[in-house]
Amino acid sequence: MQHDDAIWDLIGNDNFCSYKVKTKTQQFCRNEYNVTGLCDRSSCPLANSQYATVREEKGLCYLYVKVIERAAFPAHMWEKVKLDRNYAKALEQIDENLIYWPRFIQHKCKQRLTKITQYLIRIRKLTLKRQRKLVPLSRKVERREKRREEKALIAAQLENAIEKELLDRLKQGTYGDIYNFPIHAFDKAMEKQEEETESEEEEDEEEESGTREFVAEDEFEESDLSDFEDMNNLKGSSDEEEDDEEESGEEEESEEELEEEKTKAKSKGKAPLKGPIRKKRAYVEIEYEQETEPAQKSKAI
Amino acid sequence: KFKYCRSSSIAWGKTKKVKRKVKPDEAPVQEMDQAEGEETEKKSVSGPCFPPTFSVSEIKNKQRRHAMFLKLKEEKRKQKLELKKKKKKERKALGDQAPPKEVPKTIENQRIYDETTVNPEDEEVAFDEGTDEFSAYFSRLTNPKVLITTSDRPRGRTVRFCEQLATVIPHAHVYYRRGLALKRVIPQCVSRGFTYVMVINEDRKVPNGLVLCHLPDGPTAHFKVSNVRLRKEMKRRGKDPTEHVPEVILNNFSTRLGHSIGRLFAALFPHDPQFVGRQVATFHNQRDFIFFRFHRYIFKNEKKVGIQELGPRFTLKLRSLQKGTFDSKFGEYEWVHKRHEMDSSRRKFHL
Numbered sequence A: 001m002q003h004d005d006a007i008w009d010l011i012g013n014d015n016f017c018s019y020k021v022k023t024k025t026q027q028f029c030r031n032e033y034n035v036t037g038l039c040d041r042s043s044c045p046l047a048n049s050q051y052a053t054v055r056e057e058k059g060l061c062y063l064y065v066k067v068i069e070r071a072a073f074p075a076h077m078w079e080k081v082k083l084d085r086n087y088a089k090a091l092e093q094i095d096e097n098l099i100y101w102p103r104f105i106q107h108k109c110k111q112r113l114t115k116i117t118q119y120l121i122r123i124r125k126l127t128l129k130r131q132r133k134l135v136p137l138s139r140k141v142e143r144r145e146k147r148r149e150e151k152a153l154i155a156a157q158l159e160n161a162i163e164k165e166l167l168d169r170l171k172q173g174t175y176g177d178i179y180n181f182p183i184h185a186f187d188k189a190m191e192k193q194e195e196e197t198e199s200e201e202e203e204d205e206e207e208e209s210g211t212r213e214f215v216a217e218d219e220f221e222e223s224d225l226s227d228f229e230d231m232n233n234l235k236g237s238s239d240e241e242e243d244d245e246e247e248s249g250e251e252e253e254s255e256e257e258l259e260e261e262k263t264k265a266k267s268k269g270k271a272p273l274k275g276p277i278r279k280k281r282a283y284v285e286i287e288y289e290q291e292t293e294p295a296q297k298s299k300a301i
Numbered sequence B: 001k002f003k004y005c006r007s008s009s010i011a012w013g014k015t016k017k018v019k020r021k022v023k024p025d026e027a028p029v030q031e032m033d034q035a036e037g038e039e040t041e042k043k044s045v046s047g048p049c050f051p052p053t054f055s056v057s058e059i060k061n062k063q064r065r066h067a068m069f070l071k072l073k074e075e076k077r078k079q080k081l082e083l084k085k086k087k088k089k090e091r092k093a094l095g096d097q098a099p100p101k102e103v104p105k106t107i108e109n110q111r112i113y114d115e116t117t118v119n120p121e122d123e124e125v126a127f128d129e130g131t132d133e134f135s136a137y138f139s140r141l142t143n144p145k146v147l148i149t150t151s152d153r154p155r156g157r158t159v160r161f162c163e164q165l166a167t168v169i170p171h172a173h174v175y176y177r178r179g180l181a182l183k184r185v186i187p188q189c190v191s192r193g194f195t196y197v198m199v200i201n202e203d204r205k206v207p208n209g210l211v212l213c214h215l216p217d218g219p220t221a222h223f224k225v226s227n228v229r230l231r232k233e234m235k236r237r238g239k240d241p242t243e244h245v246p247e248v249i250l251n252n253f254s255t256r257l258g259h260s261i262g263r264l265f266a267a268l269f270p271h272d273p274q275f276v277g278r279q280v281a282t283f284h285n286q287r288d289f290i291f292f293r294f295h296r297y298i299f300k301n302e303k304k305v306g307i308q309e310l311g312p313r314f315t316l317k318l319r320s321l322q323k324g325t326f327d328s329k330f331g332e333y334e335w336v337h338k339r340h341e342m343d344s345s346r347r348k349f350h351l
Helices: A004-011 A087-097 A103-128 A139-156 A158-172 A182-210 A222-239 A244-265 A284-292 B003-007 B028-041 B062-097 B123-131 B156-168 B182-191 B256-266
Strands: A020-022 A027-029 A051-057 A060-066 A078-082 B146-150 B172-174 B196-203 B206-214 B220-229 B247-251 B279-286 B289-301 B304-309 B313-323 B332-336
Touching: A051 A103, A060 A087, A060 A103, A087 A103, A139 A158, A139 B220, A139 B279, A139 B289, A139 B313, A158 B247, A158 B279, A158 B289, A158 B304, B123 B256, B146 B156, B156 B172, B156 B196, B156 B206, B182 B196, B182 B206, B206 B313, B247 B256, B256 B279, B256 B313, B256 B332
Parallel strands: B146 B172, B146 B196, B247 B279
Antiparallel strands: A020 A027, A051 A060, A060 A078, B196 B206, B206 B220, B220 B313, B279 B289, B289 B304, B289 B313, B313 B332
């Protein structure tokens, strides 16, 4: 009739149509008024003078109807009918408007309406949920950051820094009396000793009467003695209690045994570790002090 | 080297054998004279006769240009070595009176001085810190309680990371995020007495972001997380962390911003570390990257400590700091990382 077939011959199956998109198996139609989206004899809006579609604008569905009577007036060719928001009512409206129309077009229009309402519902649901914001990453920037991070890691020297910090804290005494390392106690003790030598001497003299003494055997070695004297001194100076001195001899033995066990077993350190006793230190000042002390402490037999 | 070139003598200069001078003020003329003198005697490689405004990049031929450049580099290297040797000799000769060795330049040395660097005795800073959101924690009024959660639908790696973080941070609870909005989560947390909300964001099955929100209307910090290493991926690690409260080490937080971030991290952990546990959590800032490590230490003697890494490790980079709890649209940002302004200099750091 009105050029339909002629038009289809021109733009149809293997011919050129500017709205046609061809893939391996199928042809699509990019025309906005196409109901199905496929390039078909019955779906082509150009090759059908009587045609209808459903389109959606800003959340509202409209029925577009084209009839042959208006083919001469391109500006008014499509009649736009606003459809109801209610899905069921909209279907009835389509039925009403497209009464006596070929079933294919009616059916396709309703199908399209269904699809549109479904995706509108989904949009509304999604906007209620939290939207994930996608932030684009610049590859160059990411690479640069990664490299800078590696360099920073090397420059940081983390293990050294952590160890240094821990040792500083130990020196400052934040750990209190948990770790009795001799040198630290020594340093502090020495400072105190220098201030209070006189008062200590007096105390020594006073407490002489109640103290016990352990006398060494003849075969006793000087080297061992010096170590234990150091320990004595330590205890005496750090605790500043002369009462411990008589017990220190016995304690040393047990301490040594314990220490050996501990160093072998590498305990977790729930019990406070005593520092290494075996070290000899040449602290001249301390020896001076020993000379002033009246009694020589020595190891129990 | 370039034997075919030796015999040829182009009028405008023997470019191949030219010993290039980098700076024209380095007395090239002398070299030239010398070299010319040499050249007239023996046709050696060192034969420059070049106009003073010569530059390697002016040679159009790529291979020759490349060769010239290599020669140039060689010469520079030689000069450097000579200089070094000379200096060493001088130093030896002087012995004790030698000038002190020069300190090599590092990025940390050359860092552009930041005006907001905190002076330890600064009263204003002390006052601010006494009255900011963390003052409650630092004056021992509150104990930390941390809620750890993720973004939607976390993958296994992120979940495991959260669990490990929960073992590292005492009083931490992991909750599954069931698509809840943070703005709704936060008031609930406040009502249940949490002091921190930590949200680990995930992208492509890997944690890549961290939002740390101090709860009773505290600041919210957003970090980029990278290089997450879970416990089983650590080499030579120790046993699992115990329940003891770890110590905290915060290194190199020097500016005002750094200070506030440091306090943010410090307030995650309870006040009194249990030294019995011998565990330490470290936040080390280096060039704006914050490295987190968790170690167990043992003092071998007073001068030596051994550390053994337990626990997860990751690095953070601050992206933004916002006053108030999490509100990305209407929040007031104290600091936002703006790439074009802040990343323009390699020597400028903000933390």
